[in-house]
Amino acid sequence: MILKISIIYIFHLGLSQSTHLNLNESLCLTGYMTDLQSWVTKDGQLTVNDSYTVDLSEVQNVAAIMDEYMENSGRRKHVEKIKYLSIAKSRLQRVPQIFTFRGNLQNTISETLEYVTFYGNAFGIIRETGAYESSINATNAKELSPGLASNARKHAWSFGLRNVTFRRLRQLDLRACKIDTLDAFTFKGMPSLTHLYLGENKITFIDANAFVGLSSIIHIDLSRNTYTDKNDPVKALTFESMDTFAHLNLISLDLSFTPLSTRNIPLLSRLGNKLVSLSICYTEIFKLRPKPFGSSPLKYLDISGNSDVLSDNETLKGLEDTLRVLYAHSTLLRSLHVFKGFTKLEILKVSHNEITDFPIITMETLRNLQVLDLGHNRISSWFSPVISSIPRLKLLSLEKNNLNMISDLMLSDMSNVNYLSLSRNSMICNCLSREIYEIAYQNELKTTPIQLEQMPNESTIFHVGYLEYNNLITNRNNLTSPCLKMDNEDAMANCSKGLPINTNGSYLFLDYDKDAYSCLYFHTGNKTYLSQVPTCPEDMRDMPDDLTVATKSNSMLLLILLIILPILGFIYIFRRNFRYFLITIRNSAMLSLISDKDVNYDENKLFNYDVFVSYCNEDRAWVLDHLLPHVEIDCNISVCLHERDFQVGLSILENIVSCMDRSRSIMLIISRRFLLSQWCQFEMHLAQHRLLETRREDLILILIEDIPRRLRPNTLHFLMLTKTYIVWPKEESEKKEFWKRMKRSLVTQKLKNVENHSLA
Numbered sequence: 001m002i003l004k005i006s007i008i009y010i011f012h013l014g015l016s017q018s019t020h021l022n023l024n025e026s027l028c029l030t031g032y033m034t035d036l037q038s039w040v041t042k043d044g045q046l047t048v049n050d051s052y053t054v055d056l057s058e059v060q061n062v063a064a065i066m067d068e069y070m071e072n073s074g075r076r077k078h079v080e081k082i083k084y085l086s087i088a089k090s091r092l093q094r095v096p097q098i099f100t101f102r103g104n105l106q107n108t109i110s111e112t113l114e115y116v117t118f119y120g121n122a123f124g125i126i127r128e129t130g131a132y133e134s135s136i137n138a139t140n141a142k143e144l145s146p147g148l149a150s151n152a153r154k155h156a157w158s159f160g161l162r163n164v165t166f167r168r169l170r171q172l173d174l175r176a177c178k179i180d181t182l183d184a185f186t187f188k189g190m191p192s193l194t195h196l197y198l199g200e201n202k203i204t205f206i207d208a209n210a211f212v213g214l215s216s217i218i219h220i221d222l223s224r225n226t227y228t229d230k231n232d233p234v235k236a237l238t239f240e241s242m243d244t245f246a247h248l249n250l251i252s253l254d255l256s257f258t259p260l261s262t263r264n265i266p267l268l269s270r271l272g273n274k275l276v277s278l279s280i281c282y283t284e285i286f287k288l289r290p291k292p293f294g295s296s297p298l299k300y301l302d303i304s305g306n307s308d309v310l311s312d313n314e315t316l317k318g319l320e321d322t323l324r325v326l327y328a329h330s331t332l333l334r335s336l337h338v339f340k341g342f343t344k345l346e347i348l349k350v351s352h353n354e355i356t357d358f359p360i361i362t363m364e365t366l367r368n369l370q371v372l373d374l375g376h377n378r379i380s381s382w383f384s385p386v387i388s389s390i391p392r393l394k395l396l397s398l399e400k401n402n403l404n405m406i407s408d409l410m411l412s413d414m415s416n417v418n419y420l421s422l423s424r425n426s427m428i429c430n431c432l433s434r435e436i437y438e439i440a441y442q443n444e445l446k447t448t449p450i451q452l453e454q455m456p457n458e459s460t461i462f463h464v465g466y467l468e469y470n471n472l473i474t475n476r477n478n479l480t481s482p483c484l485k486m487d488n489e490d491a492m493a494n495c496s497k498g499l500p501i502n503t504n505g506s507y508l509f510l511d512y513d514k515d516a517y518s519c520l521y522f523h524t525g526n527k528t529y530l531s532q533v534p535t536c537p538e539d540m541r542d543m544p545d546d547l548t549v550a551t552k553s554n555s556m557l558l559l560i561l562l563i564i565l566p567i568l569g570f571i572y573i574f575r576r577n578f579r580y581f582l583i584t585i586r587n588s589a590m591l592s593l594i595s596d597k598d599v600n601y602d603e604n605k606l607f608n609y610d611v612f613v614s615y616c617n618e619d620r621a622w623v624l625d626h627l628l629p630h631v632e633i634d635c636n637i638s639v640c641l642h643e644r645d646f647q648v649g650l651s652i653l654e655n656i657v658s659c660m661d662r663s664r665s666i667m668l669i670i671s672r673r674f675l676l677s678q679w680c681q682f683e684m685h686l687a688q689h690r691l692l693e694t695r696r697e698d699l700i701l702i703l704i705e706d707i708p709r710r711l712r713p714n715t716l717h718f719l720m721l722t723k724t725y726i727v728w729p730k731e732e733s734e735k736k737e738f739w740k741r742m743k744r745s746l747v748t749q750k751l752k753n754v755e756n757h758s759l760a
Helices: 002-008 062-073 157-161 262-270 408-413 431-446 465-475 489-495 545-553 555-562 565-573 575-594 617-634 652-661 672-676 678-694 714-722 732-759
Strands: 053-055 084-086 115-117 171-173 195-197 219-221 227-229 232-235 252-254 277-279 300-302 325-327 347-349 371-373 395-397 419-421 518-520 527-529 609-614 663-670 699-703 725-727
Touching: 325 465, 347 465, 408 431, 609 617, 609 652, 609 678, 617 663, 617 672, 617 732, 652 663, 652 678, 663 672, 663 678, 672 678, 678 714, 699 714, 699 732, 725 732
Parallel strands: 053 084, 084 115, 115 171, 171 195, 195 219, 219 252, 252 277, 277 300, 300 325, 325 347, 347 371, 371 395, 395 419, 609 663, 663 699, 699 725
Antiparallel strands: 227 232, 518 527
């Protein structure tokens, strides 16, 4: 027994606590308990190794061993008190009565203890099914139940904490102890307690007086409390009173991954005027009312994983001058307008949402923003400087968006950020796609990575926002690693030769992976790495590489055209339309590659879809909210949309051509954004080409906003002159007639084909 005791309080030599955050597990801003504290490991083992530490983890007879240890402490002069204590994973059903033990020490355990963990025990409500007994010392004396006349709550898991005063106790770890109820006055004897960890339990009820006596408490962790039973679905956490935390001086509250019912929402407005950190990440709350956080001066807030939690623009009202870190990923957020005026915001994580653009009116107000994480959204392109309007922005993530073509303007707009994430976007190979890679590569050779800046005198003990992104910076892949490993100086010098580029940029890739940074050749759909994309002439920077090759084959003809002065004069006069002219050349080249001269249109052809709808991502909301319900439900028309009906594995070009061929009619949703999208321009040219080729009258034009003549490319102007089009009305009273006209057009096309087929 003596040998076993020695092993126990040698304190697990060799164990150490990792200081790196596990990003795969810490989805929320508050991270995990051991991301914030270093004195205990995730499974309850102490990391401190000194004479004030006792580790009784996985010990069965805790009371007897502790009693023996205390009795022998007087013989070891270096043992003066117990400061750290672990009783983790000891299969306890309730807290043992050991804290009044003194042994040969000057003070009892409760008088000197500062940190204690009970991680992984089997605490729970012990019912009055019989007498309870436990061994409390080496003589095997028994402590019996007080009897049926006593308050039933004295039989709860916390029995060993009652009637004991812990004068110095600062942090109490009760994670994963199967606790289901917090009774009144459970922590009454802990006036110095600052951190209370109750995560990973099954707590479904908290008494109104559960935290009475915690006069020094600043952080309570109630995360990951989920009660599951096959006969009873997940229970939401219930508070007996909405003022449970009102009397405390909390600075931080963590409710991550703990289901909260709607009736608990008023509790959020009564958390006190000192609360600066709050996580309600993945709590199943939705559609918070305006100003739900009362007078709390929140600086660090996580509302992630709650659908439509920001559907009301007033949800964050009142936090404009205090909020510094906001996590709002996976909330079905569609716009960034809700963050307008948040001048103190430094980290904004809005990944995995439905965001389609950067509103300049919002971006220019985010003067202190350092991190803008927009990964896994629907951003495709932008046409005016937006990112550069955020002066302190260091990290921009556009991972897995809808970026197809990077323009000169976009590249210039992103040039001043320090870290850029563009992986897993379906980019088209062109000169700029290589230039994106080349800028990052050259910066690897001359730039020293920097970390995110934290505001002076700001405590980050209750959140991992800066830590998460600084770890991404520290652990990112270096593009030049293969070169730096070379022993031959000449080989390294050759490897380091960059391409001559005219665009400046200071960014490094945050998430570089060779496979994730690739592009597709426009016509063939073949994949290649950005580092392998060839260079091309300056005047072809916006054109895909395979079209560049096709254009080079006709270089003599282009040369003749370029030397004709009248044409040059025409281009100068109509220089505003020159971009559309280039797009027309490109689309014509593509159409010549895919055109079949022997096309014979079959009037009796059976189609997979009634209508193919072409629209830009910025108009996606109008298509889904207005068009689809009327067309698919009211008109019983089958619709082909690129985002749900394109075949996986085919190139974008092949999918466009295939879907148009398999659709009875084509509908173009025309807006100003549509005219700025190169893919939409191509679909419009292809629709016109198919009309001329097959002589079909199956094109429907929908204008959802006014398009002045000066903004119309010639293709659209010709179509508007030769085809009847429908304009989305501004007045609500006129929309009924709009839907009638559309329905008439669609149904007519469908019936016409049905009649032709029946006649055959």
